[in-house]
Amino acid sequence: MASSSGVVSEEQLLCCICLDVFTDPVSTSCGHNFCKKCLGGYWDNSDHWHCPLCNKSFENRPDLSVNTFISETAAQFRKSAELNASSSAEDSPSKLTKVLCDACTGVKKKAVKFCLNCGASYCGTHLEPHKNIQILQKHKFIDPVENLQDYICKKHERPLELFCRDDQTCVCLFCTVTDHKSHNTVPIEEESGELKAQLKKTQIEVQKRIQDRLEKTEEIKQSLELSKKSTEDEIAGGVEVFTALICSIERRQAELLGVMEEEQKAAERQAEHLIKELEQEITELKRRDTELEQLSHTEDHLHLLQISPSLCRPPHTNNWTDISLNTNSSVEILRRSLSQLQKTINNETEKEIQKLKQRKQKEATAFKWFIKNWTQLVLLLPLLPLVFLMLMSNKMWIQFYAVDVTLDPDTANRFLILSDDGKQLRCTNLPRNVLYSSKRFFSEPYVLAKEGFSSGRFYYEVQVGDKTDWVIGVAEESVDRFEEFPDGTWTIALWNSNKYKACEGSCKSLSMRKKPQKVGVFVDYEEGLVSFYDVEARSHIYTFTGQSFTKKLYPFLSPCHVLLEHGNSAPLIISKEYQSYTWTVFQKIGLF
Template identity: 30%
Template sequence: MEQQAVQLDRETFSCSICLDLLKDPVTIPCGHSYCMDCIKAHWDEEDQKRVHSCPQCRKTFTQRPVLQKNTMLAALAEQLKKTGLQVAPADHCYAGPEDVACDVCSGRKLKAIKSCLACPASYCEKHLQPHYEVAPLKKHKLVEPTKNLQENICSQHDEVMKMYCRKDRKCICYLCPVDYHKGHDTVSAAAERTERQKELDERRGKIQQMIKDKDKDVKLLQQETEDINVSADKTVKESEKIFTELIRLLRKRSSEVKQQIRSKQETEVSRVKDVQEKLEQEIRELKRKDAELEQLSNIEDHIQFLLNYPSLPALRETEHTSIINIRPLRHFEDVTAAVSELSEKLQDILKDPWTNIELSFTEVDVLLSEPGPKSRAGFLKYSCEIILDSNKADTQLTRTNQRQSNSGYYINQSYSSGSGSFTGCYQFLSRESLPERCYWEVKWEGQQVYVAVAYKNTRREENEYDRSWALVCSSSYENNYFKFVHDKFQTYISGPHSSRVGVYLDHRAGILSFYRVSETMTLLHRVQTKFTEPLHAGVWVSKAEDFAVFYKPQ
């Protein structure tokens, strides 16, 4: 109650122009009060019209009223300021363009906090109080504020609709069964809601289970991604370690070979130099002896020549044989050849497909549905011709009623003993199973035609609805509608009526879509499931005036 009093004070002592507490309040002849500056500014704008009006009640004054300060309101407004109470902003109390306004408020309307389905009207907190205090009003159904209350009113009788006609699938009032829906199967809206709620809950249960299953798949994929990353990082690290060790060994071996070559080089060069020094010493000794002989040869005195000749040392005369065995340009070629041979062997090992390092991993089979076509041209890429499977006993009927023309295959009720059963009734199935992705069209006329896909060889004792997916096309004098049927579910489909239906199937992705075919493709219903067997196209007609034509779209 204290909150209500505060709200009342805010409304009473606030200016409806500036939405703030009154400043220098004045009261005009109609009784409404404003800030002096606010009403002056408002009337200044109206001076050109020569008619001044109240912003709230719109009462006009031929002469501009003389404004006098309302001292009592000024004192009360000042007292409110001292208590710390402020006027709530407009978006906190007054209804904006997107809000539901109170239907009782006069002037500027407050936001509604509840809507009453029985009244029907929407109320702010103040005007809703009778629904909490008055006994008859306490029984009314209050809901969150809604702008669509008028949709709950019967357009024929202007009464609240609380009943439902199952034949026409429409909400009606209690007077409708007397005339427009006389003899129809009618129930209370609450009873119909209960039935539909059960179907909705079952459908939600399936969807939620699908969400759980897909969440599990997502978690498995996330774990798989993590495992792939961990395995890849570990393998890279280990392979780098192995290759690093291999490179280290190759460098070590290279260093050892280099050291051996240098050591052998030093030994061989030292040996050659020793032989060279010995030969050079012999050459010097021979040159000395040759000089002595030259000197004796130059003595002119024969006696002196003969006296000195016996003193010459004896010269050992031997045939010259070289002790040097030269291997022209083949000092370390054997080492080079050995290293080359090792290199070739390593290259052959790396090139060998049995020892070649290849990335191998376990692929994750992730089935993601490809996006369906967006235009008629896109659907035509998957167009296929439907050829029906007929019994041998119906050969004559086949010639008559399943006649092939330029447009497709024609089927009517006289040929209703076709093979296969579907949705509890005999119907025609395609001879061949449908491709993985395909599209076809069916033109129909009559009261009721089923356009569908189904597993073949359905046994009569089985639940045939579990093995078929059907779009029921219905047309009557009173009503036209589409309805999707599978398992225990029936889904009524709103939207424009069409005598031509397109069917698109993506078997692997589990997508089945029905379209209204005209200049544009309008989706009527789409199914996302998992098909476990090959599918066949099917159609069923029930009355003599019903017929359907299979088309291969072009």
């Protein structure tokens, strides 16, 4: 939903609990706003009252009244959004109704068809000759469109009727006897039909994944209920045992109950995290399912072929087959031990509680990828002395996050040549004969790495040497393969030997004192940072800040075209110098 007001944006009117526009908004004393029902439900399920955003605690449950100003603003926003949606629905066929008949004189009627052979749009009346005259009945028609240039061959000014499978582009009949002679060409209707069949398979796969995730969500909810019931039963049993021993183990009883409750809370946190990820994937898959359903009924074959590479594969999702909620309870073992060891309860209870704590710590480590904040703290603690020593010896601490980058040949533009080990990249003037891939870049000599990152920090270095043109940075997994300057990329670039740019959709000029020979790229996913460094000079070049990453990021490179006046034929080389040391350290602590 786009913003409907120039003053207040949608994000300012969203409740952080239900993620929808406020309904009966109330304000806490710390200045944060929530739906009255959402905040009430949140507090009903909590042991104490605190702000869901800043965690400020309240001694007594606040008696909150509806904030009329925010309520009226939200109502106006919702009304404006509904009007925009209604207007969009009415305007959706406007691409057809705006086109007028080319044959009408005086007041022109709305066109109903566009003839590719005649190059003209016709209303129902002037379309009759094409229905009645035999020679005109062979003409091809499409729905009226305004962007006629996209349906006409720019070279021969003839309708685009065929699809060249060798070059993955639409061509006219004249193209098949000139530039595309001897190429494998088929009617665009045939290629569109095959693509629709492929899209249907993808849609079936998406629907299956939705169903799998719905079932997994239900399984986790049921597991959580069983875990909760089991925990309640174990608590009752524990209280019964400790009642008989209350004189000697009152303090141990409280400690045990605390461990058990913490175990249950950890299970609930784990379940909430898994359910949230599943719901996010379900939302994304449903959105893709809707897009595929709409495209499966389109008659605009050319438009379908032009956007097909990004839709032929299901969106990336996690493999949930082996992921489940841990509902095993270890309290029964402890309860039996306590019953058998009543005479020596003080010593033996202490031992068993320590064992329980150790077991809980191991279980928490097993779910480290789902409890990311705890993971980073546990994993980085062993590194603190090493980090301190490196800082004291003037080593670049960023190299602790160095990763082994290998370029992906399936994404490489046809003008790029990769080394066998995927560490070197150069551009050529002659295109290679490569298999079609929806992941491949078509417009510019770009390439992605095989490895992507959706959390944490990573760092890599590229040897640029004396090249006159290059592009280095990171890109989202879904970056457009046909755009010359695609969105979803964060890069720095050198043009014409002396023009340095920082590009994020648009570009800004950079001032460089010295030409770098090796460029380092550092990404902090959670903090939204992408930084670039001159490695040899150990100096900072530029940093993109305040980014909100939601998709997997990949190293993104281009050696740029080989220029006759400058050469620029030297390769980009991914550095290996730092990896032999830091990579071993990370493997020892289990980070990779």
